[in-house]
Amino acid sequence: MSTLIFFEHTNDAISPASLHAVTAATQIGGDVVALVAGSGCDGAAQAAAKVAGVTKVIKVDSAEYGHTLAENLAPLIAKLAEGHSHVLATATTVGKNIMPRVAALLDVAQVSDIIEVVDADTFVRPIYAGNALATVKSSDATKVVTVRGTNFDPAAAEGGSASVEDGSGEGDTGLSSFVGQELSKSDRPELTSAKVVISGGRGMQNGENFKMLEEIADKLGAAVGASRAAVDAGFVPNDYQVGQTGKVVAPDLYIAVGISGAIQHLAGMKDSKVIVAINKDEEAPIFQVADYGLVADLFKAVPELSEALDKA
Amino acid sequence: MKVLVPVKRVIDYNVKVRVKADQSGVELANVKMSMNPFDEIAVEEAIRLKEAGKATEVIAVSIGPTQAQETIRTALAMGADRGIHVVHDGDVEPLAVAKMLKGIVEKESPDLCILGKQAIDDDCNQTGQMLSALLGWSQATFASKIEIGDGDLTVTREVDGGLETIKVKAPAIVTTDLRLNEPRYASLPNIMKAKKKPIEQMSPADLGVDPAPRLQTVKVVEPPKREGGTKVADVAELVSKLKNEAKVI
Known part of the structure; x- marks a missing residue:
């Protein structure tokens, strides 16, 4: 059993959100492989290798991954999913955008926004705005899962010493391109991780x-x-x-x-x-x-x- | 430009759901059902594109039991031109929905599909992305603004850090977020007119799709109850309680 985790990052550093997915992967058991795909993302790949619990990092450094465009990332993740029992991402807007595209390419169901790992095939997820909790079991060969960050403690960012392996890109599909962003600037803690x-x-x-x-x-x-x-x-x-x-x-x-x-x-x-x-x-x-x-x-x-x- | 808008019949957003005693799901009998709110936004956007002269036809599609026809009628009353109803009883997962929608897209050849970003019953947030993958189209999820260009669309998306703008090639899949528009209410004359608009019926088999769920629902339970309801008299008591009792400040 092994889990491939789609890591979010800023090319220089990893996103704390992905540390929650590492904890969920550890609970599932087996190897934990971090995918760091970006453009000039060596810093992030090295940081991912230090995360406690990560056993291997696959670094794919290629221009088409400079922005988190689902059309380019999904075929890469689907290709790398081969040989893994699980593919995980944290349920951020990035994870939510990309992972169902991966699941469809693999012809498997996705289990969205899990709050608990029961066993390797079985997960608890909220439905109806959290007014009911469903326990679902997947019999798909590859389980594509997104993880609700608040329900899994972040893995330690230091303490691991995984190897970093280079992977090759799948090319630009040319279907979409990044135009710009307006991000809220604040010195206060990030909403989803604030105490x-x-x-x-x-x-x-x-x-x-x-x-x-x-x-x-x-x-x-x-x-x-x-x-x-x-x-x-x-x-x-x-x-x-x-x-x-x-x-x-x-x-x-x-x-x-x-x-x-x-x-x-x-x-x-x-x-x-x-x-x-x-x-x-x-x-x-x-x-x-x-x-x-x-x-x-x-x-x-x-x-x-x-x-x-x-x-x- | 032809626009396809899938709509889902769900428990009305104001209803407090009840979990069934046998833990098999939530109680759906005698519960008010409505169109998924994100799908209303999708229908509204499609109609506005038509009113702006950019779309030529708006087709509303629903997959569900006989009563899903009411949801299609709601879309027709808002201004969609015709409906397609894939009649199916029982649960259907996003992957199967996406496969059926792919079949309809291949028949109808729309230039744009606008979907709600998630249904408020299963909270999956998958169907649009899956449909896009199956078609090999571009996708712009969680849209708060859509501008139609020549052979492409510029879409502003609501992301965790703020807003992101991307350009996607047509044909495209767009999923709606809350701030895209404010859906209209159907007027009585339009509700009457909608009754005459055509709805084509078909089955999952007609589209060559097996709708059987891939995931097995082991059980559905109520979440742990929160013991709330304690009141404090004033700010001084609040601060004192937070400091000495809850010890959070």
Whole structure:
């Protein structure tokens, strides 16, 4: 048994998201082979070789992998899948984009967004926005699986000493090309890996008011998130969204401010260790999952909280 | 330009699902069903392309039981021109759906397929990508903006870090994210008109596809319940509890 993991990276370094997939692969058992495909990606390949649990790295350094285009990467992953029992990636937007294309090329089902490895063939995954958990068993020759990062601790980035092998590229399909990107810049921790997250909803009223949350985030070393309603209203960019179809987070502390708690939002945060809700509507569903609910006007409570944290 | 839009009948997004006592799945009997919200966005986008003079025909496809016809009618009421219903009872997985859609694409030769990025029942997020692979087409997933060019499309995608723009060759597969558009409500006259629009029926066998699931569902259970509901009186009590009881700050 052996697992091929599609590693995300920035050519110089590996993405922390992929470390969660290594842990899932270790639980499945057998060899763990990391695929680092990029353009000028030697730094990332060397970093992948140091990850605890990785037994081999395949480095494919070729121009067509300079951007994570699914049309180019899927045939490469499908070719390299031969001889492996499992192909894994973390369920980021990159993994979600590429892996079903790999599965279809291999003519196998994909098991999306697993939260538990039961055995090498059997996995638990949430359905219906996490309101039900399905245990599914695959009898396909190659199991293509994406892993929900928050449910698997990251593997240690140091401690391994895998060999790095060069692989060859499959060429550019010419079907798609990268034009540009607008990435949110922030000095705060990344939303899906932050220990503390403070999120705002429709109750924030506008984007300007998110500054109040940012102030608290900076005091707690937190990331700032948002509900779908706040993103749809244009208060904050799409990458802030926590929920069924946005990001799934499970921090030690989640503070929901002006968020009512729609099913699809709860799906993205209900595995947080401690949940705080601040909302003026005492009937808001968010209070049913909150460990500490504060029924209050957020425009009064949030500045008070900020002040109290200075003293705490 | 012909646009194909697959639509799925799912439990309405407002319904709180209940897991069956025998752990075989979730309760579907007497539950409100609707079109998958991401598919509504896909239908809306296709109709807007038609209204802008860029698309000539919009075809809505659904794979499912007899009642899936209602979902196709909803798309027709929104403005799609005709429907195709692949009649099939029971669960069908994304790979089989993609194979059936491939069969329909080969018959209809659309220039663009717009799909919802995921269905809110199985939360798989696979079908568009699989269809694209089977056809050997380009794919632009999680789209928040589509611009039709000459022989290509420029698509802005919602990614974890923000937004990414790619150019894909036509014919292409696009999957929708939430911010692509706001779907319209069908007007009463359009609902009446939709009743007269044609829906062609076929079976998975007509498309040469075996719809049997590849994955075996061992069991479906409820997630562990969260013990919430405790209220605090004020900010001072909240901070004190977070510090001394939960020990998270």
